[in-house]
Every structure is written in structure tokens, then in C-alpha cells.
Amino acid sequence: MPALLLNPLQPMSQTLWSLRAGERCEIVGYDEVLADNYRVRMMEFGFHPGESVTCLQSPSFGAPKVYRVSNTIFSLDDEVAAHIEVQLTETGVVP
Amino acid sequence: MKRVILVGSPNSGKSLLFNRLTGLSHKVANFPGITVDVGRGAIQGVPDTELVDFPGTYSLAPISAEETLAVEYFRDALTDDEVSRVLCVVDATRLEKSLYFTLQVIRECERYSKPVTVLANMVDVLDKHDLQFDASGLAGALHTGVLPISARSGKGLEPLQQLMLQDDGHAKAAPAANLADTPDALLRGTAHQLARQYGPRGDVLVRSQTRFDSFFLHSVTGGIAFFAIMYVLFQSIFTWAAPVMDGVETLLAWMAAGIVPLIGNDMARDFVSDALFGGIGAFLVFVPQIFVLTFVIGLLEDSGYMARAALICHRPLRIFGLTGKSFIPMLSGVACAIPGIYAARSIDSPRKRLLTYMAIPLMPCSARLPVYTLLIAAFIPAGTAIGGLVGWQGLAMFAIYFFGMMVGLLVTGFVSRTREDHFTDLPFVLELPPYRLPSLMPLLRNSVNRAQHFVTKAGKIIFAVTVIIWVLGYFPNQGADLGDSFLGYIGRVIEPLFSPLGLDWRYGVAIFTSFAAREVFVGTLGTIFGIASAEDNMLPLVEQIQASNLSVASGLSLLVFFAIALQCISTVAILAKESESTALAVRLFVGYFALAYVAAFAMYQIASVFT
Numbered sequence: 001m002p003a004l005l006l007n008p009l010q011p012m013s014q015t016l017w018s019l020r021a022g023e024r025c026e027i028v029g030y031d032e033v034l035a036d037n038y039r040v041r042m043m044e045f046g047f048h049p050g051e052s053v054t055c056l057q058s059p060s061f062g063a064p065k066v067y068r069v070s071n072t073i074f075s076l077d078d079e080v081a082a083h084i085e086v087q088l089t090e091t092g093v094v095p
Numbered sequence: 096m097k098r099v100i101l102v103g104s105p106n107s108g109k110s111l112l113f114n115r116l117t118g119l120s121h122k123v124a125n126f127p128g129i130t131v132d133v134g135r136g137a138i139q140g141v142p143d144t145e146l147v148d149f150p151g152t153y154s155l156a157p158i159s160a161e162e163t164l165a166v167e168y169f170r171d172a173l174t175d176d177e178v179s180r181v182l183c184v185v186d187a188t189r190l191e192k193s194l195y196f197t198l199q200v201i202r203e204c205e206r207y208s209k210p211v212t213v214l215a216n217m218v219d220v221l222d223k224h225d226l227q228f229d230a231s232g233l234a235g236a237l238h239t240g241v242l243p244i245s246a247r248s249g250k251g252l253e254p255l256q257q258l259m260l261q262d263d264g265h266a267k268a269a270p271a272a273n274l275a276d277t278p279d280a281l282l283r284g285t286a287h288q289l290a291r292q293y294g295p296r297g298d299v300l301v302r303s304q305t306r307f308d309s310f311f312l313h314s315v316t317g318g319i320a321f322f323a324i325m326y327v328l329f330q331s332i333f334t335w336a337a338p339v340m341d342g343v344e345t346l347l348a349w350m351a352a353g354i355v356p357l358i359g360n361d362m363a364r365d366f367v368s369d370a371l372f373g374g375i376g377a378f379l380v381f382v383p384q385i386f387v388l389t390f391v392i393g394l395l396e397d398s399g400y401m402a403r404a405a406l407i408c409h410r411p412l413r414i415f416g417l418t419g420k421s422f423i424p425m426l427s428g429v430a431c432a433i434p435g436i437y438a439a440r441s442i443d444s445p446r447k448r449l450l451t452y453m454a455i456p457l458m459p460c461s462a463r464l465p466v467y468t469l470l471i472a473a474f475i476p477a478g479t480a481i482g483g484l485v486g487w488q489g490l491a492m493f494a495i496y497f498f499g500m501m502v503g504l505l506v507t508g509f510v511s512r513t514r515e516d517h518f519t520d521l522p523f524v525l526e527l528p529p530y531r532l533p534s535l536m537p538l539l540r541n542s543v544n545r546a547q548h549f550v551t552k553a554g555k556i557i558f559a560v561t562v563i564i565w566v567l568g569y570f571p572n573q574g575a576d577l578g579d580s581f582l583g584y585i586g587r588v589i590e591p592l593f594s595p596l597g598l599d600w601r602y603g604v605a606i607f608t609s610f611a612a613r614e615v616f617v618g619t620l621g622t623i624f625g626i627a628s629a630e631d632n633m634l635p636l637v638e639q640i641q642a643s644n645l646s647v648a649s650g651l652s653l654l655v656f657f658a659i660a661l662q663c664i665s666t667v668a669i670l671a672k673e674s675e676s677t678a679l680a681v682r683l684f685v686g687y688f689a690l691a692y693v694a695a696f697a698m699y700q701i702a703s704v705f706t
Contacts, residue, residue, distance in 0.1 A: 044195055045153070046191060063407065064410070071294075071300070072526065073526070073527040074526055
């Protein structure tokens with residue numbers, strides 16, 4: 001199934017945690033809640049503003065989700081992912 | 096002596112390289128955060144040179160106490176005149192993740208004029224997938240040497256040895272990269288750009304990883320796979336180790352039969368027979384379990400599955416204040432608390448690590464198994480229900496295992512909600528490593544090491560306690576009557592403590608001795624009832640217990656007591672060492688005794704109403 005490109009004129013700002021499997025986004029920034037040192041660490045992992053992130057797995061029962069950033073795969077809990085602001089760019093991405 | 100410093104991001108293959116270069120066998124695993132200590136070893140083929148393996152860290156801006164320690168070690172090493180070179184290991188398959196840290200290391204090395212070489216590890220994986228990595232281009236951009244290597248296959252290690260042989264111990268770096276004043280924010284951008292320019296193109300590795308993950312992390316197939324893998328793990332602990340354990344028992348019995356009759360002195364003969372072969376032998380029987388457990392967990396870690404298991408368990412464990420990373424240590428604790436406590440090192444959040452330490456002693460370890468088997472055989476009828484599908488004794492065993500685990504989770508849940516402390520709490524972020532075939536030889540070496548460590552460290556404590564108990568039980572009447580020994584006297588002194596549970600002095604003594612190790616309970620009861628080798632032949636002891644007027648309510652209270660009490664000197668000692676807090680170990684020992692006593696008393700009172 002081809003990826004569906006979203007209309008850039010209608011930005012959909014949300015958090016990384018709200019992404020479902022197969023959705024790709026661009027990181028917009030971080031909210032004020034996440035501690036500074038952890039925000040820096042996430043950026044060291046590659047989650048910096050402007051970077052493209054794909055949600056690979058969104059398991060049931062609120063389990064941590066699986067994201068691909070660059071060529072690395074991370075699992076993030078809502079304690080972190082809910083504080084990363086993103087803009088949805090594609091849906092239906094085949095991992 | 097020259098020193099070469101080995102640094103790198105977690106899970107970059109640093110420890111495997113250390114083992115390759117030194118011939119040592121530090122633990123390696125396909126799981127971030129395995130190296131938590133500084134390792135040292137002489138480099139083979141490079142005279143008078145020591146390799147120092149530092150704990151992996153993602154950045155020189157630490158966010159946990161462990162990372163702070165690792166960074167402090169590194170900065171201290173840079174001011175050490177004997178340090179001739181810094182080796183920075185990067186994962187060539189995921190270059191961007193490693194390059195930011197590498198740039199930080201190069202910047203620090205420039206500041207202190209230390210030569211640094213970048214080791215692009217895992218090129219064997221790139222070769223296998225026909226992926227290209229531009230080492231010379233990256234070397235030009237970094238203004239430092241970049242050697243493509245494979246710690247797993249040994250590829251590229253000869254040029255590295257040559258390089259270290261050329262170091263005269265006073266080498267100075269050529270400060271050409273001009274990073275000394277570059278802030279971290281700029282380094283992040285540079286790392287991103289360099290990875291795109293020189294790193295392997297294509298995402299075949301990530302796609303392959305994602306295919307496996309779509310099965311192992313799927314809501315349905317992932318759950319089935321998880322329970323199937325856990326079933327195999329438990330089978331390995333309780334079934335695969337059994338023949339070896341039987342072999343150790345037979346060997347010890349054979350040795351005892353050969354050695355004991357040769358000893359002329361009565362007291363020496365009794366000591367060798369009862370304390371050495373009886374006491375220490377009972378402990379050595381568990382060594383094969385430690386070996387098998389370490390090996391199977393190592394297989395799961397090295398394959399990359401353990402990170403997925405941590406992810407699957409994270410949500411349920413979070414309810415009780417724990418993290419998915421607590422799962423493996425707690426699982427290890429089902430065989431033996433000691434490897435479980437060691438495994439807790441990989442939990443990066445100090446607060447969650449502390450809570451995991453609290454849960455592990457309540458996991459139903461294998462030392463509880465003989466006690467449960469004895470008491471269930473004595474008090475639970477052997478009948479079945481539902482057409483033979485459910486056996487009452489099996490159900491009781493399951494219930495007491497489940498009870499222990501639930502108490503562990505409830506304790507951590509209670510503590511995490513009520514206790515404020517200074518420990519850092521870190522959110523759950525876990526890098527999922529690629530799947531790969533485990534390397535058997537390092538795993539076997541690590542399992543042997545762990546078993547040896549168990550014998551040499553815990554063995555000393557168990558030996559000391561066994562000797563004390565033997566002396567108390569043997570004197571003043573040379574073992575003629577345990578009831579008239581110092582141990583019998585102690586039993587009568589502590590009898591009032593256990594009489595509210597319906598237990599007489601004999602059970603009090605057995606509980607007292609079992610604080611050295613739980614399984615001693617069975618042996619002590621066997622001695623008290625005048626039956627030798629109780630562990631080998633349970634039935635007579637079961638009959639003696641049934642004939643000893645011990646009520647069913649008391650039997651159940653004993654089960655509850657053993658499910659909670661921290662009766663293992665080795666566990667207490669290792670807890671104190673690993674947590675660096677004797678106070679914590681003592682508090683857990685006392686606290687779990689008090690909780691065990693209260694719960695056993697409650698069980699006795701409730702069961703007395705119905706029986």
C-alpha cells in the first residue's frame with residue numbers, strides 16, 4: 001500500500017505517543033514537562049527537531065511503542081513520547 | 096605500563112572486543128548497559144600494555160549516577176600520563192547513534208592531547224548484507240584514524256595491534272579536527288551529516304529487524320512467543336539442570352563414601368561428613384542450575400530477544416513501580432536470587448533498580464523448592480480434581496509460587512507509592528538491538544565464570560555458617576543428641592517466638608538454621624528426626640512430620656513464612672555489595688522476617704478456623 005502524503009497546508013500537531021503503527025512524523029519540539037537532561041539525551045538518540053520518525057509498532061494495553069529514527073529502533077514509554085511534539089507527515093508507511 | 100582506554104556507546108560490541116584483545120571473558124550481551132564496571136586486562140601481543148574497558152555511555156553529558164561515574168573515569172584517564180591511546184568503538188551499522196559520542200570523545204582527546212582511534216565495529220554484518228562504509232572518508236573528515244573491525248570475527252584487529260605496538264607511551268594527538276571549542280549542539284548536527292555522508296546506505300538491516308519485531312512484538316503472536324520462550328527457560332532451570340545436579344549429588348556421595356571412613360578421629364569424621372559433605376554439598380548441588388540459567392539467559396540476551404521481553408513486560412510492571420528492565424533480574428531470581436541481583440545492574444534508573452532489588456528476594460527461588468515439596472507432601476492430600484486434570488499438590492505448588500511473586504510486586508508497589516527518596520527515576524527508553532545468532536563460546540565462558548563466582552563468593556559465607564551451625568549442633572555432647580546441644584538450647588530459647596505459629600522447638604531450630612540457606616531447613620529437620628540424608632529420601636521425613644502433631648494450619652503458616660522470609664546469607668551479602676548499602680540489605684532481612692512472621696501468623700489463625 002503506498003504511503004499517503006498529508007497536505008502540508010493543514011499541519012496536524014500532535015505528540016509522538018499519539019502515533020499509530022505505520023505513521024511517520026517530523027519532530028517539532030519538546031514540551032516543558034520533560035526534564036532538560038532527558039530532552040538532551042533524546043536529541044542525542046536522534047530525536048531532534050526536524051528529524052523524521054516512523055512508528056513501527058503500537059502494541060495493545062498501553063505498552064511502550066516502537067519507533068524508528070535514522071537507522072536505529074527505540075522503544076519509548078508515554079512518560080517520554082507524550083512530551084515530544086510532532087507533525088504527522090505520512091500514514092500507511094510500510095515499515 | 097602503558098594504558099589503552101576503550102570507550103563507546105552501549106551495545107557497540109566493546110566488551111566482545113575487550114575479550115578478543117585480552118583473552119579474558121567479561122560478560123557480553125546484545126543488550127544495552129551490560130558493562131557496569133571498569134574492566135582491565137593485558138593486551139595479548141602488545142607487551143606492557145593494559146586495556147581498560149569503560150562502561151558504555153551514550154554521551155559525555157551523563158543523566159544517571161552510573162553514567163556520571165563512567166564519564167568521571169574517562170576524564171580522569173585523560174589526565175593520566177600512562178594512557179597512550181583512546182580507542183572509541185562505534186557500531187558501523189548504526190553510525191549516527193555512535194558518532195555524536197565519538198565526536199565528543201575526539202573533542203576531549205584534543206583538549207588533553209591524547210591520540211584517539213575510531214574502531215568501526217560490526218563490519219562483518221555490513222559485509223554479510225553487502226553494505227558499504229566509507230572508512231577513509233570518515234577518517235579524513237574526523238582527522239583521526241578509523242579502523243573497520245569485527246570484534247566477533249576478529250577482522251581488522253591486526254592493524255589495531257600494530258598501531259598499539261607503535262605507541263611509545265608518550266604519544267600526542269595531532270590536533271587537526273579543531274573540535275576543542277565546539278559545543279555539543281553543533282556536534283549533534285555534525286554527527287548527523289557525517290553518518291549520512293559516510294555511513295552505510297540502505298536500510299536492509301532495519302527492515303530485517305522490523306520483520307522479526309512484527310512477530311515478536313505483535314499483540315497476539317508476541318504474547319504467545321513470550322510465554323513459549325519463558326516455558327523453555329523454566330524447563331531449562333528445572334529439567335535440563337536436573338541430570339547434572341543428580342550427577343553432582345552422586346559424585347559428592349561417592350566422594351563422601353570414599354573419604355569419610357578413612358578419617359580416624361570421630362569428631363573430624365563427623366565434621367567432614369555432616370558439615371563439609373552435608374552442608375557444603377547441599378549448596379554445590381545448585382551450581383549446575385546457575386550455569387544453565389546463565390547460559391539460557393545469555394542466549395536470549397545475545398539474540399536480541401531480551402530487550403523485546405523487557406518491552407512486553409514494561410506496562411504490567413510499571414503498575415508496581417518497576418520497569419520492563421526489571422523483568423530479567425526477577426526472572427533470574429526464580430532460579431536463584433544472586434544472579435538476579437547481578438542482572439539488575441542493567442537497569443539504568445537507580446530508583447527502579449532499588450525496587451527491583453527489593454522484589455528479587457521474594458521470587459520463588461529454587462532453594463525454596465525442597466521446603467515447599469516437603470511441606471506440601473506432608474499437608475496437602477495427593478488427590479486430584481476435574482477428572483484428574485488438577486492435582487491438589489501441584490495446585491498448592493503453583494499457589495505458593497504465585498503468592499511469593501505477588502508479595503514481591505505488592506511490596507514494590509507499596510514502597511514506590513509511599514517512599515520519597517533521593518534516587519533518580521528515569522523514564523523508559525530502550526534501544527532495540529538487531530537480532531543476531533548468539534556467539535556460543537563467550538556465552539559458555541561467561542556461564543562458567545558465573546558458576547565459579549557463585550562457588551567462590553557465596554561458598555565462603557555458606558561454609559562459615561555451616562561450620563558455626565555444625566559446632567552448635569555438635570557440642571557439648573559430641574553430636575549424641577541434638578536436643579541437648581547448644582543448638583537445641585537455642586531452639587528452646589526461641590521456641591516462644593514460633594509457638595504462636597503452632598511450631599515447637601524442633602521447627603524453631605530448623606527455621607533458625609535455614610537463615611543460612613533455606614534448603615538447610617530440610618536437612619536440619621531430617622537430623623532432628625533422626626533420619627539421615629533427608630533430601631534424598633523425602634518420604635520418611637514426611638511421615639515423621641505428619642506424626643509430629645504439627646497441624647495443617649502450622650504447615651500452611653510455614654509455607655507462607657518461607658515464601659517471604661529472606662533466609663539466605665549469600666543473598667543478603669550480595670545485596671549489600673551490589674546496592675553498596677549494608678543498611679538496605681539489613682532492612683530487607685529484618686523487614687521480610689517481620690512480614691513473613693505476621694503473614695504466617697495470620698495464615699495460622701485463619702487456617703485454624705477451617706481445619
